[in-house]
C-alpha cells in the first residue's frame with residue numbers, strides 16, 4: 001500500500017486542503033507535524049499532538065472543526081492513494097476549462113448577446129451596458145465629472161441607461177416608429193427600467209423567430225439614441 005497523501009496540504013477531503021480549511025490551526029502546527037501524511041496523522045490522532053502554537057480562540061475553533069471532520073474518516077488499509085479528478089468522472093480538457101469558471105456568476109443577457117448577430121462594436125457597447133458601465137450623465141455626475149445629470153434629449157429626468165434607452169420620451173418615440181410597422185407595438189417600453197430585464201422579458205414574450213428582429217431593433221434604437229445625444233452635446 002502506498003500512502004503519501006499529506007494530511008494538511010493535499011486536497012483529500014470535500015473541504016479541500018486542511019491548511020486552507022483551518023488556517024489558524026495550521027499555523028499552530030509544528031514543522032514536523034505539517035509534513036505528516038494522512039495515514040500517520042490519523043494514527044492515534046497524532047495530528048492533534050503537533051499543535052505547538054498559542055491556543056487562541058480561532059485555533060480552538062478550527063481544531064473543533066477539523067476534529068468533527070475527521071470523525072467520519074476511515075482509511076482502507078488495502079487501498080493505495082490515487083488521484084481523483086473531481087470535476088468529472090474522468091479527466092478531460094473540457095472539464096478543466098469548465099473548472100476555471102466554477103463559482104462564477106452569470107450576467108443577465110450575456111448569453112443572448114453572444115448569440116446576437118450584431119457587429120462587434122455594437123456587441124461591445126451592449127456588453128458595457130449589461131454591466132451598467134456606460135458613461136451616462138448620471139454616472140458622470142456620480143463620479144464628480146459634471147454637476148447635472150439631466151437627460152441630454154429631454155432634460156426631464158436623470159440620464160440613466162434605463163431612461164436613455166427605454167423611458168425617455170424621445171427613445172419611446174423611436175421605439176414606436178420601429179415597432180409599429182412590424183406589429184410589435186405592444187412591447188413598447190413604458191417607463192425607465194433595467195434594460196437587461198426589459199430585454200429578457202420581451203424575448204420571453206415573443207415568438208422565437210421574432211427574437212432576432214427585436215435584438216436588431218434594440219441595438220439600432222440604442223445607437224440612434226446615442227447619436228442623438230452626441231449631436232445635442234455638439
Ligand SMILES: [Zn+2]
Nearest residue numbers: 151153154168
Ligand atoms: Zn430623456
